[in-house]
Amino acid sequence: MQNLVQVRVVDPILTTFVRGYTNNELVGQLLFPNVDVDVSGGQVLEFGKEAFLLYDTQRAPGSATKRVELGYLGKPYALEIHSLEAMVPDQHGRDAALVPGINLGQEAVGLTFDAMALKLEYQRAKLARDPNNYAASNKIVLSGTAQWDANGVPKADITAGASAIRAQTGKKPNVLILPPMGISKLDRNADVRDRLKYTNGKTVTGQALADYFEVETVVEGGAVYATSATGNFIDVWGKDAVLAYVPKNFRSMRAPSYGYTYNLAGNPNVAVPYRDNNRRSWVYGVDHERAPVIAGAGAGYLLQNIFS
Numbered sequence: 001m002q003n004l005v006q007v008r009v010v011d012p013i014l015t016t017f018v019r020g021y022t023n024n025e026l027v028g029q030l031l032f033p034n035v036d037v038d039v040s041g042g043q044v045l046e047f048g049k050e051a052f053l054l055y056d057t058q059r060a061p062g063s064a065t066k067r068v069e070l071g072y073l074g075k076p077y078a079l080e081i082h083s084l085e086a087m088v089p090d091q092h093g094r095d096a097a098l099v100p101g102i103n104l105g106q107e108a109v110g111l112t113f114d115a116m117a118l119k120l121e122y123q124r125a126k127l128a129r130d131p132n133n134y135a136a137s138n139k140i141v142l143s144g145t146a147q148w149d150a151n152g153v154p155k156a157d158i159t160a161g162a163s164a165i166r167a168q169t170g171k172k173p174n175v176l177i178l179p180p181m182g183i184s185k186l187d188r189n190a191d192v193r194d195r196l197k198y199t200n201g202k203t204v205t206g207q208a209l210a211d212y213f214e215v216e217t218v219v220e221g222g223a224v225y226a227t228s229a230t231g232n233f234i235d236v237w238g239k240d241a242v243l244a245y246v247p248k249n250f251r252s253m254r255a256p257s258y259g260y261t262y263n264l265a266g267n268p269n270v271a272v273p274y275r276d277n278n279r280r281s282w283v284y285g286v287d288h289e290r291a292p293v294i295a296g297a298g299a300g301y302l303l304q305n306i307f308s
Contacts, residue, residue, distance in 0.1 A: 025222045025223045025224075026117055026118070026120075026121045026223055027121075027177055027219045027220070027221050027222075027223075028120065028121045028123075028124030028125060028128075028221075028292070029124075029261075030175050030177065030217060030219065030246065031124060031128055031175060031177065031242060031244055031246060031258055031259050031300075032124045032127075032128075032259040032260060032261040032292040032293075033246060033257070033259075033260065033261065034260075034261045034263045034290075035260045035261065035262055035263065036263050036264070036265040037079070037262050037263065037264060037265065038264075038265055040078065040079040040264060040289060041076065041077065041078040041079065042076070042077060042262075043074060043075070043076055043077065044074045044075045044076070044077050044260075044293050044295055055068060074295075075293075077262060077291050077293055078291065079262060079264055079289040079290055079291045080289065080290065080291050081287070081289050082116055082119065082120075082287070082288045082289070082290070083285060083286065083287045083288075084112045084115060084116050084285070084286055085112065085283050085284065085285040085286075086108035086109070086111055086112045086283070086284050086285075087108070087276065087279065087281045087282070087283050087284075088104045088105070088108050088281055088282045088283075088284065089279070089280060089281045090280045090281060090282075091280075105273065105282075105284060108284040109270055109284050109286060112284065112285070112286045113268065113286050116268070116286060116288055118223060118225060118236075120261070120288075120290065120292065121223050121236055122223075122225060122236055123292050124259075124261070124292045125221065125223075125236045125237050125238075127259070127292055127293075127294055128177075128242045128244075128259075128294075128300070128302070129237070129238060129240045129242070129302065129304075131302060131304065133294055133297055133300075133302075134297055134300065134301070134302050135297065135298070137164050137167075137168075138161075138164050138165070138168075138297065138298065138300060138301050138302065139301065139302040139303075139304065140157065140160070140161075140301075140302070140303055140304070141304045141305055142157070142303065142304065142305050142306050143305065147305065147306060147307055147308050148185065148186060148189055148306045148307060149185050149188065149189065149307045149308055150308065151190065152189070152191075152306075153191045154186065154189060154191065154192060154212075154213070154306075155191060155192075155195070155212060155213065157303060157306075158176065158213045158214075158215070158243060158303075159214075161173065161243045161301030161303065162214070162215075162243065162301075164301055165243065165244070165245055165298065165299055165300070165301055168298030168299070169245055169296065169298055169299045171245040171299065172214075172245065173215060173243045173244055173245045173299075173301065174215060174216040174217060174244075174245055174246065174248070175215065175216070175217050175242075175243070175244050175245070175246050175258075176209075176210075176213055176215045176217065176218045176219075176241065176242070176243050176244075177219055177220075177221050177237065177241060177242045178209075178218065178219065178220050178221065178237075178241050178306075179220070179221060179235065179237050179238060179239050179240060179241065179306065179307060180220055180221060180222045180224075180235050180237065181220065181222075182220050182241070182306075182307070183204060183205065183206055183209060183218075183220055185307055186204055186209060187203060187204040192204060192209070192212060195212055196208050196211075196212060199211075206218045206219060206220075215243070216248075221235075221236060221237030222237075223235075223236040223237070224236060239304075239305050239306060239307050240302065240303060240304045240305065240306065241302075241303040241306050242300060242301070242302055242303070243300065243301040243302075243303065244258035244259070244299055244300040244301070245257070245258055245299040245300075246258050246259070246299075257295055257296060257299065258294065258295070258296055258297075258299040258300045259292065259293060259294045259295055259296075259300075260292070260293055260295055261290055261291070261292045261293075262290060262291045262292075262293065263288075263289070263290045264289035264290065267287065267288050267289050267290065268286055268287060268288035269286070269287055269288075270284065270285065270286050270287075271284075271285040271286075271287065273285075
């Protein structure tokens with residue numbers, strides 16, 4: 001007869017830990033918020049202008065009520081299955097047990113989930129930075145003196161992007177993701193310094209740039225990755241900026257948004273650790289079924305190569 005540990009397929013304690021684990025360098029969630037789904041495949045809900053039409057809502061007593069449906073089925077999606085394991089040798093576990101406050105199981109799961117979260121950040125950034133995902137009206141490539149670390153005027157470029165988004169969605173953008181070190185570089189931009197010199201003191205901050213750009217949230221995409229253990233770090237967000245409208249009070253995938261990350265309900269989760277006797281180790285695995293998608297490309301604006 002199996003005991004409770006044998007019949008469990010998910011470790012509830014470590015799963016709770018991993019769902020609360022965060023990496024401060026990752027910002028893709030701002031563009032692709034998680035939405036739980038119950039099945040591993042379906043249709044991406046894309047949105048038109050139904051919510052902005054002036055409907056004739058008046059009706060006579062007893063007459064039929066007119067109806068509106070917000071959203072319609074678009075491109076199909078399929079959740080991807082992502083799994084990764086970390087191994088804790090007996091010797092490491094034995095030594096850690098002698099030091100108060102060290103839980104190598106949690107450390108192994110945290111390291112594993114951090115690697116998986118970086119992969120998701122990379123996928124989100126790849127979607128957001130792909131010019132093929134945008135109409136001609138919703139992207140721009142900067143070069144020469146137009147770049148923001150030269151004589152460019154960032155405010156004008158963002159205003160143009162905001163106008164393009166509003167023309168297609170009726171919404172003003174509320175999120176701007178800058179490349180790594182973007183805030184520091186904008187601190188040296190002549191137009192930024194001139195506009196903020198009377199209000200922001202000596203240093204340009206993310207909040208000051210939010211005021212300058214008239215966008216609620218301005219952050220840097222600081223995540224990096226390497227293609228090998230000895231390779232150089234590569235910036236996930238490159239030299240591009242992404243402006244978008246994403247609802248703050250995000251409740252369901254029916255809410256119009258630039259993007260989503262469809263997430264299988266209950267994910268990510270941690271499998272019950274298992275024994276690898278051949279390697280004298282315990283193995284901790286994390287599973288995550290998800291798929292980031294652009295649901296409304298008109299709610300985004302891509303600015304490529306903003307810095308030299």
